[in-house]
Amino acid sequence: MADKEISQAVIGRLPRYFRYLGDLKEKGVERISSQELSDIMKVTASQIRQDFNNFGGFGQQGYGYNVNYLYDEISKILGIDKQHSLVIIGAGHLGKAIAGYTNFTRRGFVFKGAFDCNPELYGTKIRDVEVRPVDEMEDFVRKNQIEIAVLTIPKDQAVPMAHKLAECGIKAIWNFAHVDLEVPNNIQVENVHLSDSLMKLSYNINRYENT
Ligand code: NAI
Incomplete structure (x- = not known):
């Protein structure tokens, strides 16, 4: 610290x-x-x-x-002089887009695992990483000492998932679900809401048009 x-x-x-x-x-x-x-x-x-x-x-x-x-x-x-391992939870549109972005790896954020609850996605690959059943997530996180979980699942699933992640020793959650997560103090959360930025843009369009 x-x-x-x-x-x-x-x-x-x-x-x-x-x-x-x-x-x-x-x-x-x-x-x-x-x-x-x-x-x-x-x-x-x-x-x-x-x-x-x-x-x-x-x-x-x-x-x-x-x-x-x-x-x-x-x-x-910023702690980006060393590597951080991360997993994606929710291998849908957003999860795939984030996991597929190789520049994060260049910055030291190494994509190690992807988990989903949709059996149709099991075994499919994002880059060279296989999507696994979410039931395997806790074991995987513990064994591979994963630091960061990226949450790209629906908001009603995000809270119970954050609790599970806390139990298996995750250090940080990069949360994209539209919900404020409450987690123990030893877990860092960063909420990302692209829509906030879009609404700010919309405000500025209005302000410009009304001046
Ligand atoms: P999507 O429906 O394409 O993907 C969601 C995936 O999560 C699906 O593959 C689904 O099977 C999986 N899933 C659902 N419950 C799960 C669980 N308990 N464990 C593991 N996997 C589970 O949706 P999309 O478009 O990728 O969006 C994902 C989330 O991100 C949504 O909550 C959406 O509202 C949010 N979102 C947030 C943005 C932001 O700026 N914060 C921008 C876009 C989407």
């Missing part, structure tokens, strides 16, 4: 910094000032400095930031 409690707002901004730094790295940029980063990312330089000060600052005043170093440090903070 970190020594100092960092706000979730700061943590929420780190992946974006990480993405931009990845692009800069690919372009061969070695150093960048907070002002230059601010111009590209459209956030204030003072916000960037404040965010980075939570982690000791990362850079020398006047010299700017070393892109490679900053990229590596943020990846360590």
Whole structure:
């Protein structure tokens, strides 16, 4: 656990910094000032400095930031400098799409298993991983020390499934079902609702049209 409690707002901004730094790295940029980063990312330089000060600052005043170093440090903070194993529960449209996205693997999230309750899906493959009966999930998670479960099942199934996952030692749930999950404190949950983002877009369409 970190020594100092960092706000979730700061943590929420780190992946974006990480993405931009990845692009800069690919372009061969070695150093960048907070002002230059601010111009590209459209956030204030003072916000960037404040965010980075939570982690000791990362850079020398006047010299700017070393892109490679900053990229590596943020990846360590985000814990993506190591691998995390994950399983998909619910091998339907969304489950298949997530499991099929190879870029998550590139980031260190290794897709190890897929489970469903529909016998027609048993034995079918997503990438090279076989869909198994959900009854085998608990054993599999324990034996393979799976860290993350991706929940892509209907919302009425998600709560009992989260309880089962808690019992078999899962560390985190990436929840796509439309329900707020209550789990013990030692399990991390991240709820993802694409529709929230779409509604925000809709709001902005309205606002633009009415100005
Ligand atoms: P889908 O019907 O294609 O897939 C759901 C799969 O879950 C099916 O294969 C079904 O057999 C399986 N399933 C149902 N109960 C299960 C259980 N107890 N254990 C194991 N497998 C079980 O549905 P789709 O489109 O993939 O959506 C999945 C879920 O994700 C739905 O709850 C949907 O509302 C939600 N969703 C959430 C989004 C978000 O942004 N959070 C976006 C799209 C869908």
